[in-house]
Amino acid sequence: MLLKWFVKNEMRETRRSSMWEQSMGIKIFLGFLFFIIFAEFMLGSFFIGKEFDEIFADDDPVEKFNSFLLYGFALGFMVRFFMQKVPVLSIQPYLHLPIKKSKLVNYVLGKSLMAPFNFFPIFIFSPFIFFQMGPVYSGFQILAYVLSIILVVLSVNYLALLFKRNLSGNNTVTIVITVLVAAIVTAEYFEIISLTDISALMFTAALKNPSWVFIPAATLVLAYMLNYRDLTFHLYPEDNLNLKKSGKRNVSDFKYLKSFGEIGNLMILELKLMTRNKRSKSTLVFLPIFLLYGLIFYPNPELYGQNGWLLFVGIFMTGGVTLIYGQYLLSWESSYFDGILSHIDDFNLYFKAKHNLLVASTLISFILTLPYAYFGAKILMINFIAALFNMGVSSVFVILMSTNNKKRLDLSKGAAFNYQGVSATQFLISFPVMLAPLLIYLPFWAFGYYDNGLYAIGVVGLLAIVFNKPLLKIAVNRFLERRYLIGEGFRKKY
């Protein structure tokens, strides 16, 4: 049967992904990390489900819970819109075969049911239903409620897919959605309209009269049909590859860097890489959010006294690009790496160009964090020290670590929830960068020399900046040793 083959091929693809090719120790560490996160999530929802009537003692627990649902589903929709994969490209190899289009479309739509997002609600709802609704409502009522929730979850699934397929890559839509959400939240806050009331009304209705299940059921059928129609019309690969219409592009070319000669030539290439590819762009988009990190910590007087925390925040804010972009430094170029290997004769220069850009990114981030001086001169000093450390130590360290990565990256795909080319070493990389300054600080802290500890970190950073040439040389030598391995890995296209 066809379905059997589809599923079989799908499983093979997953199993043979190069993501699994990593050492046992790292696998265990990652498994442990995911387990912890999962366990925390489970415990959290269990606790909330059990204690809900005590947290909101004044209200009817079920009605209160339902009043949040609309927001919950809206959030789910947003998360899906940005993160869920549109499972279409995987059927490309079957398009020319004598298989009915309707079969392919149904398969693709059916496959989207397996998205992890569809299973999250189980963990969120189960404890609540068990502890809060079980004792009060009849089995039949609960059944109707559960059914309507499932139908809504699946409707959200298909609506998100529909929107994503037609609107993703369109920045205006993203902005409109963000503004809309902000407007609704504001309206709710000032009690102009109350979505929570509407939400409570909607979801409690199914409990009162099970025939209301009809509405989410109809929504689901409609969403599925819209998807079906849309996909049948757009089953050609070119429709899904987001090919831009050709014609005049507004090509930025960073020509002013030309005057720096050969190193400028390499830096121009890197900047074009960053700005013209979907994957790198969607990685860099998160960076402004990093810069807001300080807002969480600085207004909090308890944390303000703790240099360790402030330092951590400083490293994070000024080193965002270095950490996030730098960890893939070589992988970004994997699709044309044979060209790099056979053309570049001086790899010192090649890595120096990358280093320059990382240092520049830290400088720019530092300048952008200057307004935080509002919270005190101490913030300014700590961020300056963090910037020194990032410019000197983190930049070189990240370059050194990037030589570990030999997985090919597809630049045309988005970054969120895309683990292609990502190996566990990538997750591990940020630990040393975060911990090293604290380790320098620790002995000073133990003896009460708080400020001297901070200065020490700055001095280490400064020294690393002064001696960046020999330090970079270490990275270059390591790269030259590993160049065949890296080249071979990048040539593998799956």
Place this chain on the structure above:
Amino acid sequence: MIETFDLTKKYNDQLVLNLPSLKINKGEAFGLVGNNGAGKTTFFRLILDLIRATSGEVKINNENVAENPQWKKITGSYLDDNYLIDFLTPQEYFEFIAGVYRLPKGDLEKFYTDFETFFNGEILGKTKYVRDLSRGNQQKVGIAAALLPKPEILILDEPFNGLDPTTQIRLIKLLNELKQTTDTTILVSSHDLNHVTEVCSRILVLDKGEVYKDIIKSENMLKELEEYFAA
């Protein structure tokens, strides 16, 4: 110019290339033919130091390619699309290559005029990125970029694959002109026996990684080759 010494390459203990001693002279037009898996690309990758030799070495101008990168300045190559920086426009790509080879500015202008017919009006002056070009046009960009630095050694892997007939003929003409007017050492691999015999003065037949035949240009070269491949 290019020499191999006890050169072998193994993948998982399977020998894919064994060239104990091969010498390619300056100015030679050297053709490499063989069926799939014969080791053609492997040989080119070893010359270009893209993979590590299991034993032995390749020397260009008496320098081991794996140890001294001097050869990169005098070598132009295009193996496959793993060379193409696809988010650049073709002209930006050429500018980048010119920058890497430290070519003076005038060279690029001259290159554009020289290659006008080869590009057939489809490459230059467009704002399309390389990734938006057709496969054939991408191939053209890669080949032209290999020729751009006026290399002493030119290495092209299956350059005729994917080109339209007109461009195939133009490429043959271009390579022959290069042969006559310069002292460029040309290394070309191909499945198309007609094309290699038209360009090359010496043809090496690889069979499962071993040299099967080393033919210097003669009247019945093509016939000899056809006999081997028919068998």
